[in-house]
Each structure stands twice: as C-alpha cells, then as structure tokens.
Amino acid sequence: MKKYPLYIIGIAFLGFSCSKDSDIDDPIDPEDPVEEVSPPRNEDFIGPTYSDNYISIMSWSNRSKWNLANVHDPSVEKCDDYYYMYQTDASYGNVHEGHGHYPYRRSKDLINWEFQGMVFETVPAWVKDSLNNKRARMTPALPAIENPTYGFWAPCIRKVGNKYRLYYSVVVTNPIVGNSTETSWTERAFIGLAETDDLASNNWEDKGMVVCSEPDGEETYTRTSGNDWSGYFQFNAIDPSFIVTAEGEHWLIYGSWHSGIAALQLNTDTGKPDNLETLEDYGVRIAGRGDVNNNRWQALEAPEIIYNPETDYYYLFLAYDELSVAYNTRVARSKNITGPYLGINGENVTNGNECWPMLAHPYAFANHTGWVGISHCCVFQNPETNQWYYSSQGRLPENVPGINASNAIMMGHVREINWTEDGWPVVMPERFAGVPQLSLSIEAMYGQYEIITMDYQYRTIQTSKTFKLHSDGTVSGILSGTWSLNASNGILTLGNLQLIVRDGCNWESSGREATLVLSGLTTQGKPVWIKKIN
Template structure:
C-alpha cells in the first residue's frame, strides 16, 4: 500500500506539470519551438605531426631536366595562376637553374590541387608564333629610313598572364626580340621591340591553345631615337615596353590590359571583350593610358604590374615590382577607385604622377636558421573561386654566394602566400609560405611567448634581418629596442602592438628544423613598411 501511494503521488505530480506545460503552450504561438543553442565552432588542434611540406629550398641536386618530376615549386619565375576544375594552373617565364628548360618548349606550366604540391606538366608553346617575326619586320620596313628584316630573331619568352573569360581561358604572353635595332651592340642601339600576344583554350588540362595573334607591341613616340650614346644612356626609345601583361574585368564589364616595364611607366589599354584585343592601334595614344610611373625619366625601375579588383573594398589594386630582379626586387601596391587612376599609395602619394609606391609588401628578408630570400617580386595575385581567399605568388631567390651552392642566386623558388586585408583595405602578405595548415581558434593565451620579428625598411639589395621579441602574459611587449603593450582581438584575430594592428594566422615554420606549425602576424608600420613575425615558443 505504501508503494502504491508512492506511485500515485508520482503520477499526480507528473499530471500537474503536464497541465502547467499545456497551459503555457496554449498561451503563446502554437508553432513556437525553442531556438536551439548551437555549439560553438570546435577548436581545431593541429597535431605536432602535421605533414607539412618538407622539400629543400636548395633544389640544385634535382635541378636537371630529368628530375623535373621532383621540382614542385623549383624553377619558378614570374608566375601567373588560375584555377580550372580541381586544379590550379601556374604558367611562367622561360627560366630555370642552369637553363634546364632549354629545348623543351616555352611558357612552362605546372598544376596543383592544394597550392602546396605541384606537378610540372611541360610547356604551353613549342615555338614562337610566325606572326611575331612577320610583325617585327613589317614594322622595320615602315620605319624612316626603312630597316632590313631580321631573318633569325632572338627571342625571350617572358611573363605570361592567365585569366578566365566566360568559358575560355585567355593567356596573354610576352615575346621579346632581344636583337639590337641596328648593329650588334646594345650599348649603341636599343634592343628591338617586344610583343604581347594572346592564345585561348577551353580546357587547361588539354594544353591545347589557339593563338590569336598580336595584342600590342612596343611603339616609339618620336621623342627619342633608337641609337644610344653608351651603356649609361637610359633615354628609352619606346614609350611603353610591351611585356608583363595583366588583365582585369571591371564591375561594368569592361576589359583592360595593364602592361609595362621600365621605360616610361605602366599603361592601361582598353580591350574589346569579344576579341581580347584593342579596338584599334592607329596612333600612339591607342597604345594605352599611363596609370603609374616612378619619377619622370624614360627608364624607371618599375615593372611586372598585376592588377586586381576587390569587390569587398571597391578598389583596383596595382601591384608593382621595383628595382633589378636578382636581389633588390621588392613588391609595392597602390590603389584607385577607377581603373585608369589616379593611383594612390598608403601615404597619399599620387603614383600616376610619379610618386614612390607605398606600401611595400615584400622585400629581401631572412628569419634565423635560413639564408633568407632575395629577388622577391613580380607577383600573381589570385583568388580561390570557392572560398574567395586571396593569394600572392612570385619567385624568390637564394642570396648571392651562399656557401656550398654554385651560383646560388640562380636558385628560383616559387612562393605562394596567403593575403589578408587590413581594416583600411590594404593587402598584407603572410610572413611564411602557404602550407595548408589547418585553421585553429587562436586565443590570447597562445600569443604569449617569444617571437621572431622583422620590421622591414627599404634598403637596396640589403636583406632585412629578424630580432626576437617577447609578448608577456601581462600584455607587455619588448624586443629590438622597443617596449610597449599589446592586446588581442580573438574574434578578428588581430594583435595590436603599440597602436599598430597586425593580422594573425596559423602557419608553417619553414625555417625550423624540423619544420613545424606555428603562428605568424603581419601588417604595416604607419609609413607602409611591412612587419612580419612568427612565434618561436
């Protein structure tokens, strides 16, 4: 009986609570359901054994043509990248350590599914198109006085650019005639003109290209002659040097080719979207509008333009390679709300009128336990079409006279790096090469420790070195002769040091032995010099 009363009591209590719940549910919306409380995103813990890339930066033991299947990103120069299907495709200038590529076609290319592991595929072209020689000699015949044809031109195959347009891929490529215009000495005559051509493909995996002929060539404007008074005469004969093409499609659907190297600056040339070529080339004005220059001479240390449009910021960004390419090469970027400019730097300088370009996004540098990298510019800037992540790709070279490496400065390694954007809309290049390290939730506590930091200045051919800095648990910063405070925004993964903001990322420590995962931060000084750092411990 006692047990029965107990059960009856439990039943009564249950009925009471069911009645209360029933009344509560009737007093509101009959369809109202409780909002689930979603679990927060899980913290991804990167294992110490994360299988990041382990290939050597000194690839000279595998630099030969017979070892090309092992190259990965070895022997890269002036890359351009686009995605087709599951693969990213990278095309480039004819260049390799020891000229291993000679005799094996032009505009080498490779592909990758993850931007980390790349397979060398061969060459896009086997020979220069016949129109190059024909166009060259037609131009020479129309000069005043007319010049005889060059029967066997010497060619350079440089700096292509790949872009998807509709269902086709357009490959803009540079072919340079390296012969002097007259005679045999480039100290007494300028070299012949360069040409930008166009080829199209429906499928990059097929490597089948239909050549569409000339897009534009170097053209004199009549202000200088083609003769030179010596090796120090830099009064360039051609107005714009027709190499280093890049292309952008505006939000309004206009197509623009941006090109140029040294000479009088960088040009923007409007294209017919249907053909990928200019509407006309009848007068010197038809060869493009000058959108950037470095000073006012006819021989400016600026080239390799890469133009993009970022729909999130509403700006066109013009990346430029400054200085000579073997050591001093460094990357600058400026921006404009209009494709034809004016383009301004982070300091407000008008680069269309000749101001120096700031910020600088790459420069010769070294972290500890590595020779460092020089000749670090002439970039491709591209997006993952699915995630919309931005990436930077260029070559970087080992420094000159590295012990144990013959002609070490000819070692050209492809660098792919992620790009992040500052709050005020400037692109920041990652301190370490991309390795597909899984993203984790970065907490303030994980920022505490010893870091290696490089605060770069612009110094011609001088490698910028790192110093150790400390971030303490009581938010103090010290190192490199600087003290101050730091704070961390874990939502946006931004560290603020003495008022300057830097983007924080998971990364691969390429200089560690063995290599391992780490964290990095990168950003700019107030004057547009890059600051790169990686955590040591």
C-alpha cells in the same frame, strides 16, 4: 572574406628600439615574469619536405620532382580541381632550353605542384612577321631580321567567360641597328594572346599580336653608351596583366621601365584593342616613378591588377628595382581603372610619386639564408573561399656558401593575402602550407617571436630580431610595453600596431613545424612580419 582592422604603432623601429614619442608603454622590468606555457597547436601538422636548394634535382630529366623549383614571374588561375601556374622561360642552368616555351605546372592544394610541360613547342610565327613588317614601314625602312633571337617572358592567365586567355610576352633581343646592344636599343617586344577551353588539355588557339612596343619619336635607334638607359619605345610591351572591370570592360595593364605602366582597353569579344593606329591607341600611363615626363628609365615593372569588390578599389601591384636581389613589391589603389592610383599616404603614383605600402622586400628569418628578388607577383583568389593569395619568385641570396650561382636558384612562393580594415592588402610572412586554422586564445600567444620591420634598403636583406609576449600582458626584448588579443577577429595589438594573426608554417624550423604568423603595416606603409618561434 574577412577584413581586419589595422592601426599603427608609435615605435620608430629604427634599430628596433623605441622612440621617445612611442605610443607603447614604458619598458618593463628586464626580469621576465613567470611564464605560462602556451597550449600546443597543430601538433600533427607535417610541413612540406622539399628543399629550397634544388641543385640535386636541377636537370630536365628530374623535372617531375621540381614542385616549385625554377619558378619565375608566375601567373595562376584555377580550372576544375587544379590551380595552374604559368611562367617565364627560366631555370637554374637554363635546363629548359630546347624544350618549348612558357613552362606550366598544376596543384590541387597550392603546396604540391606537378610540372606539366610547355605551352608552345616553337616561337609563334606571327612574331617574326610582325617584327619585319614594322621594320619595313619605318622611315627609313630597315632590313628584315632573318633569324631573330627571342626571350619568352611573364605570361598572364585569366578565365574570361568559358574560355581561358593566356597573354604572353615575346621580346626580340636583336639590336634595332648594328650588331651591339651597347650602341643600339634592342628591338620590339610583343604581347600575344592564346585561348583554350580547358587548361588540362594544353591545346591553345593562338590569336596573334595584341600590342607591341611602339616608338614615340623621343629617342633615336642608337644609345650613347651601355650606360644610357633612356628608352626608344613609348611603352615596353611586356608583363601583361588582364582585368574585367566592375562595369564589364576588358583592360590590359602592361609595361616596364620605359615611360611607366600603361592601361589599354580591349574589345570584349576579341581580347585585343580595336585599333593600333596612333600612339594614343597603345594605352594611357597609370603609374610611373620619378619625373614621368622626362625620365624614361623608371625602375618599376610587372604590374598586376585586381579588383576587390569588398573595398570597391582597383589594386595595382608593382615590382620596384632590379630583379636579382633588390626586387620589392608595392601597391597603390584607385576607384577607376585608369587612375589616379594613390598610395597609403595619399601620394599620386600615376604622377610618379613613390608608391607605398611596400608588401615584400628581401628578408631573412633566423636559420635560413633568406630570400631576395621577391616580386613580379601574381594575385589570385580561391573561387570557393574567396581567400586571396600572393605568388612570386624567391631567389637565394648571392654567394651562398656551397651553392654555385646561388642567386640563380628560383623557388616559387605562395603566401596568403589578408586585408586591413581600411582596405589595404598585407602579405603573410611565411609561405602557404595549408596549416589548419584553429581558434585563437590569449594563452596561445605567450612565447618568443621573430620580427622583421622592413625598411626600404636597396639590395639589402632585412633580418629579424626577437621579443617575447608574456602572460601578464607585457612585452620584452627588442620591443617593450603591452599587448592584447582580439581572439574573435584574429588581431594582436602591440601599442598602436595591429597585426593579423594566422596559423602558419615555420619554414625555417627543423621539420617545418606549425606556428603563428603575423603581418601588418606601419604608418608609412612598411610591412611588419612576425612569426612565433617558441
């Protein structure tokens, strides 16, 4: 895979204007110089035609038409000619209910997806048995829950040797005691394991429980009120991610909000831990947010772990904040699977420091409602090209006119990941559409662009501004100064900011035409997303 150099612009980007100590040249004359016309690129490209608003095909009977509609918490692995995507039980209008658990679909090109059905027809029997066995052994013993209510969340699919492992989350949503979740913590969550030799068969051998939420004695069963968000369990046993280390060790990374993110070593043969007898057997914390020793409500979840052999780092992707609007993705890295994980600024995320860089945030280019809830990502590679990809849900914003409960529209997004010279991932601003990659030239860059520099703002959509690259090497509009292109390695330089340039798809244009897309990071680790509009 290619690695791209990244340096940092001297623009503050506050209000999209230049600061006094900017490293970009002084503003040019407001009169635009005479333009040269950019040569056409990918004129014959035909973009994806499915709508981001899929209400017209929302019913279960129309599931063959869904493509990437109703995707939430995806996980992707390739088997033979197909990529397979597995996900949380979720759909607009809950039309999936009564049809099984863990929806999955497949694609040959990461653009056109075929809905396949569900992994499980019913709840695995071991979940209720394990739950009530745990309750019976509590002090004092708790009565069995005869009819548990469940949530089926966030599976992780991985190829391990010649088998495929599916780690899946089942949460029991009943209160531990009493009848109200306002006055009691909800019951345990469980991570289970199923295996198959072939994803196309959908024939799974269920291996039972891997790990569960376990109390650590810091809290009682009860909550002080509905606004008490402390947490009864040490680690919340949801959101599994699996990795084989460079040394061949197998690890499960899991957790959500309660006490942070855990790393748990597994037996390489069974895919499970050898012991779950003491609290230490449930793993070690590798990431938190805030005061990790006292704060049990840490506003991060959905760990995704990869190892990049070209940089020799483990990368821990994290979802910050609530999932309906504010969701945003961060990443930290470490030379060791158990950390410490450090951000781009050197801050220790394992100890609870805020994680930077940020890779995705609620945003809107022109001519679209924009997207929110863009996190709980999976990160995967094309095994033939080694290209990395980022996939997540994207939700429409709240209160979009003409769409009932618009924030419940969940569309699967797949984007390319590229890498900076200093080994950090950047996510491309537009969804992957298979646009052919053509040779770059100076002339190809002339024209007008939209830019979003994503400052972290809770539940706020970042919107775009415009600038122009002129044929004389100057910049006008919201930015000013000079620009240059290294065509051989696909890097556009604006001041001290270097941006990875790719041929991509303008998803907001009529007809979804091909265009140039650019991505980079500021010094603080804030993503800069740019696309050419003419």
